[in-house]
Amino acid sequence: MKVTIENKEALWLLRLADTSLIMGQRMAEMCSNGPFLEEDIALSNVSLDLFGRAEELYKIVAKLDGDKFTPDEYVFHRNEREFYNIKLAEQPNEDFAWVIARQFLHDVYAKEAFSQLESSKNSDLAALATKVLKEIEYNLSHCKDWMYRLGLGTEESNHRLQEAVDHLLKYTSEIFNWDELDKANYPDCEKIESTWNNEVNRVLAEVNIKRKEVPELTMRDFRDGFHSEHIGHLLSIMQYLPRAYPDAKWS
Amino acid sequence: MEAGDKVWEVFVQKKSGLPFKHVGSVHAYDKKMAIQNARDLYTRRSEGRALWVVPTEAIVSVPLDKADAFFDPSDDKAYRHATFYDIPEGVKHL
Numbered sequence: 001m002k003v004t005i006e007n008k009e010a011l012w013l014l015r016l017a018d019t020s021l022i023m024g025q026r027m028a029e030m031c032s033n034g035p036f037l038e039e040d041i042a043l044s045n046v047s048l049d050l051f052g053r054a055e056e057l058y059k060i061v062a063k064l065d066g067d068k069f070t071p072d073e074y075v076f077h078r079n080e081r082e083f084y085n086i087k088l089a090e091q092p093n094e095d096f097a098w099v100i101a102r103q104f105l106h107d108v109y110a111k112e113a114f115s116q117l118e119s120s121k122n123s124d125l126a127a128l129a130t131k132v133l134k135e136i137e138y139n140l141s142h143c144k145d146w147m148y149r150l151g152l153g154t155e156e157s158n159h160r161l162q163e164a165v166d167h168l169l170k171y172t173s174e175i176f177n178w179d180e181l182d183k184a185n186y187p188d189c190e191k192i193e194s195t196w197n198n199e200v201n202r203v204l205a206e207v208n209i210k211r212k213e214v215p216e217l218t219m220r221d222f223r224d225g226f227h228s229e230h231i232g233h234l235l236s237i238m239q240y241l242p243r244a245y246p247d248a249k250w251s
Numbered sequence: 252m253e254a255g256d257k258v259w260e261v262f263v264q265k266k267s268g269l270p271f272k273h274v275g276s277v278h279a280y281d282k283k284m285a286i287q288n289a290r291d292l293y294t295r296r297s298e299g300r301a302l303w304v305v306p307t308e309a310i311v312s313v314p315l316d317k318a319d320a321f322f323d324p325s326d327d328k329a330y331r332h333a334t335f336y337d338i339p340e341g342v343k344h345l
Contacts, residue, residue, distance in 0.1 A: 038277050038288035045291050142287055 001077045003069050009122070010064035011084075012181040014074075015223065016113070017057035018085035021075060022231070023106055024050030025238050026093060035096055042142060046103065049135040053128075060124045076242040080232055081225040087171040090231045097157070097164040100146040105168055105200065107140035109175055112195040116186050144203060151207025162209050169214045171228070172196075174221055181223075258307040259285040261292070263299035271303055279304075 005011050027047035034040025058071035069077075088106060093099050114136060117129040150161040176193040183189055204211050220226040241248060256278045262271035274293045279285035285304040294302060313321045325331060 036278065038279065038292060042288065042291040045295060138290075145283060145287065 001073065003073055003077050003082065005061070005065050007065040008181060009185065010061045012185050013057060013061050013064065013125070015084045015086075017054050017061055017074070018083045019089050019106070019110075020050045020054035020057060022083070022085040022089040022234065023103070024048075024054055025234055026089065026091075026102070027099070029093055030099060033093075043099065046139050046142070049139060053132050053135070056128050056132075060122070060128065063124065064122075072242070076239050080227055080235060083227070083231065083235070084222060084225060085231075086175050086222050087219070087226075087228050088168060088175070090228060090234055091168055091171060092230055094164065094167075095160055097150055097160040098168070100143050100150065101161060101164040101168050103139065103143040104147050104203070105172055107136055107143060108199045109172075109192065109196050111136050111140060112192045113186065116188060116192065119187060120185070147203055147207050147209075151204075151209050158208060161207070165204065165209050166212055166214075169211065170217055173214070173216070174219075177221055177223075179223055256280050257285075259289070259304040260307050260310060261289040262303040262305070263293055264301040264303075265299045267300065271301070274298070276307065277304070 005014060024047050027043055027050060030040065030043040031047065032040065034043050054075075055071050058074045061074065062069055062071065086106075088102060091098065091102055111133070114129040114132050118126055118133070120126040120129065147161070150157040152158070176189075176196075178186075178189040186192060201211060219228065257280070258276050259279055260276050261274050263274050264271045277285060277288040277292055279288050282304070286302060289302055289304050
């Protein structure tokens with residue numbers, strides 16, 4: 001099966017859908033690996049929210065592109081270069097600080113992005129944005145809370161959070177390299193970047209984490225299907241079953 | 252969890268006006284974490300619209316071995332039970 005997408009808006013929306021999906025898959029890896037039972041369940045809930053969001057977005061993608069493929073087909077039958085998630089989303093769960101920092105950096109961006117999409121001309125997307133914002137609000141407050149606990153906790157927790165942030169910030173600047181599709185679909189791209197910078201700078205300063213100068217990565221843009229080395233491993237696990245057993249069905 | 256955490260009892264109110272009902276407990280280090288954990292464990296499926304968490308240690312309870320002394324209804328003392336009234340016609344919910 002070769003999954004293809006022609007509609008421009010569908011192609012653009014795939015960026016948000018894929019970002020939610022890959023964030024969700026990374027968070028799902030935390031299920032049974034959380035630091036304690038309650039947090040394990042909380043992280044799994046975040047993952048479920050992200051998967052649910054991705055599925056709804058794939059449905060809109062499918063509708064825009066003539067319903068040629070199902071959400072499952074978008075998820076399980078595309079290869080690395082056909083995914084358009086931001087590279088931040090695929091960064092691994094090196095330790096708990098990475099999980100929290102990744103979610104925080106993503107949620108601050110997602111909050112402003114979906115706020116703007118509430119006024120989308122696409123009524124499906126506008127309605128979904130309103131629904132999704134409530135989830136983002138909660139997930140953001142959860143991971144922001146941990147940013148404070150880790151940043152202002154012990155020397156060790158601060159150190160680990162600093163390492164996570166240092167790594168993850170290498171992958172955030174590409175989010176704001178807006179192209180024509182972004183500009184056609186977001187009312188105010190620049191505001192997404194300025195809102196993100198203000199909030200990230202504010203929280204990092206409050207939690208005693210430095211925002212260091214990050215040397216420009218030579219990797220190409222996620223909008224062209226380029227990734228860090230981590231996506232292949234993630235997809236091989238996520239896609240294994242339906243590819244090995246194409247006839248498998250939920251019973 | 253490690254040292255420093257507490258157990259909190261969780262109460263959920265299904266809708267405004269109804270009593271809060273005990274649903275279980277969570278571990279957490281402080282109030283804020285307790286209410287977040289309670290939300291994630293007990294309210295994800297429309298169980299309610301309001302939530303209380305109370306440190307278990309703040310709840311005063313009757314020791315099990317004193318239960319008889321506390322709760323024995325003394326059924327032989329019939330005058331404790333308000334059963335000597337004629338219920339007027341039309342009263343439905345007594």
